[in-house]
Structures are given as C-alpha cells and as structure tokens.
Amino acid sequence: MEPTQPSVAPVTPERTALRRHYLMCRPEHFAVTYAINPWMDPAAGASAEKAVAQWEALREAYVALGHEVSLIDPLPGLPDMVFAANGALVVGGRAYGARFTFPERAAEGPAYGEWLRAGGFDVREPEHTNEGEGDFLTLDGLILAGTGFRTDVAAHQEAQEFLGRPVVTLRLVDPRFYHLDTALFPLDGNNVAYYPGAFSPGSRAVLERLFPDALIASEADAAVLGLNAVSDGRNVVLNAEATGLAEALAARGFNPVPVDLTELRKAGGGPKCCTLELRSV
Numbered sequence: 001m002e003p004t005q006p007s008v009a010p011v012t013p014e015r016t017a018l019r020r021h022y023l024m025c026r027p028e029h030f031a032v033t034y035a036i037n038p039w040m041d042p043a044a045g046a047s048a049e050k051a052v053a054q055w056e057a058l059r060e061a062y063v064a065l066g067h068e069v070s071l072i073d074p075l076p077g078l079p080d081m082v083f084a085a086n087g088a089l090v091v092g093g094r095a096y097g098a099r100f101t102f103p104e105r106a107a108e109g110p111a112y113g114e115w116l117r118a119g120g121f122d123v124r125e126p127e128h129t130n131e132g133e134g135d136f137l138t139l140d141g142l143i144l145a146g147t148g149f150r151t152d153v154a155a156h157q158e159a160q161e162f163l164g165r166p167v168v169t170l171r172l173v174d175p176r177f178y179h180l181d182t183a184l185f186p187l188d189g190n191n192v193a194y195y196p197g198a199f200s201p202g203s204r205a206v207l208e209r210l211f212p213d214a215l216i217a218s219e220a221d222a223a224v225l226g227l228n229a230v231s232d233g234r235n236v237v238l239n240a241e242a243t244g245l246a247e248a249l250a251a252r253g254f255n256p257v258p259v260d261l262t263e264l265r266k267a268g269g270g271p272k273c274c275t276l277e278l279r280s281v
C-alpha cells in the first residue's frame with residue numbers, strides 16, 4: 001500500500017478590525033454636469049435623491065461596524081464634493097491639502113482644508129496638484145502614491161516632506177483607473193489588493209516586490225470599481241457587483257460588506273471615494 005500523506009487543512013488567518021474615523025459629505029448637490037473621467041456622461045444624468053439614499057446606506061454600514069463618521073456640509077455648485085477622499089490626505093494628525101486638477105472641483109480643496117483646520121488638524125496648503133486620498137494610500141510603513149492622470153509626482157515629494165513618511169510613486173496607465181484608489185486598496189497595514197493592468201510595467205514590478213502576497217483582482221472586478229474599497233483590517237466595504245473579489249477576500253479571512261453605490265459610480269466614484277480617513281497616528 002502507498003503511504004498516505006497527512007493532509008494539511010488551509011489556515012485562514014484571524015483578522016482584526018481597527019476602529020476608524022471617517023469624514024463624509026452627503027451628496028445633496030450630486031449631479032453629472034461635466035465629464036472629467038471616462039465614467040461620466042452628462043447626457044445620461046444622475047439622481048441626487050438616489051445618490052443620497054445609497055450614500056446613507058454606506059454611512060450606516062460604517063457606523064454598524066463601529067466606526068466614527070464625521071460630516072462636512074455639502075456646498076451647492078460642487079456636485080463631486082461627495083467624494084471626500086479627494087479632499088486631503090490625513091496622517092498622524094497632519095493634513096496635506098488637496099489641489100484639484102480640474103477647475104470644476106477647485107473650490108473643494110479650500111472647503112475641506114477649512115473643515116480640517118477647524119477640527120484641529122495641522123493643514124498644509126499644497127503647492128502641487130494632488131487629489132488627496134484618491135491618489136495617496138497609507139500603510140503602516142509607507143504611503144503609496146498614484147500619478148499619470150491627476151496627481152503630480154512633485155506632490156508625492158511634497159507629501160513625504162510634510163508627513164515624514166516614505167512615499168512610493170506608482171504610475172497609472174488606464175484612464176478608467178484615473179486615481180490610485182480605483183485600482184488598489186490596503187487590506188491592512190501591510191498588504192494590498194490591486195488590478196495589475198492599471199499600472200505601468202515598472203510600477204507592477206514595484207508592487208510585486210513590495211507585496212508578494214497581494215490579492216490580485218480580475219479586470220471584471222476592477223471594472224465595477226471593486227477596488228475602490230475600504231478595509232478596517234477585517235471588514236471590507238466594497239461595491240456589491242465585485243463578487244469575485246468578495247469571494248477572494250472571504251477566502252483570506254476578511255468579511256466582505258457589499259454596498260450598492262451605482263448612482264455615484266456614474267461620476268466615477270465608489271465607497272472609498274466617499275470616505276476620507278482621519279488618521280491620528
């Protein structure tokens with residue numbers, strides 16, 4: 001008889017959630033009146049009422065998970081202000097302000113800056129174009145920074161100097177994934193999920209070197225903005241249509257929390273875009 005190999009059951013790691021503090025902006029003035037990314041079609045229109053209902057469900061999901069949510073008042077004439085992640089990058093109580101690429105969103109930078117200053121954050125007015133956490137994603141030891149469509153590489157250096165954290169530049173090459181947070185999200189402080197096709201060959205090699213155990217997402221999941229997700233280290237809030245990604249997350253011991261943000265996707269945004277993390281450490 002052949003000796004039988006002892007079978008080893010796969011070990012799914014226990015994941016730990018860390019309580020977060022998020023800033024959000026109710027989409028009362030949401031609309032698609034201009035097109036600054038390939039997802040936007042002003043002729044197709046969008047409903048602020050539907051957007052508010054979907055956004056409320058996202059806010060409630062965060063609260064149910066035990067996170068704190070603060071709100072900034074939406075301003076008329078700024079239909080994209082719901083995308084709070086673009087408003088700044090906040091790390092260790094310091095806020096590196098946003099300076100938007102397109103004039104349509106320019107007034108959002110000062111609005112978020114004022115809110116953060118009033119909240120006691122040390123706010124830096126940026127010299128260089130950058131769209132906040134849309135293109136800066138923070139892990140324990142470093143900050144990943146996107147460029148290619150919106151944020152200028154000079155802003156990566158400016159953020160590094162102000163925040164005192166290493167910033168690693170990644171080049172985006174597919175216009176559907178115009179912000180880093182449409183193509184990659186931190187699973188926890190040390191690992192990420194991403195769609196390789198969104199990055200230049202050199203940046204893909206950097207990601208492989210930094211994160212050999214990364215979760216690699218399919219194009220189908222990326223194309224429904226599934227990577228525009230928010231993880232607290234255990235629970236991952238993501239677009240409901242990203243079913244393959246949700247399964248892969250569950251297989252790694254994460255708890256996928258699906259949300260429906262189809263109305264906001266008409267402007268090119270998902271759960272992460274609506275969520276600016278206020279990090280005190």
Ligand SMILES: CN(C)C(=N)NCCC[C@H](N)C(=O)O
Nearest residue numbers: 085086134179181267269273
């Ligand atoms: C990661 N974040 C924040 C985003 N991807 N933001 C969505 C911005 C959508 C807006 N219409 C724009 O094109 O700027």
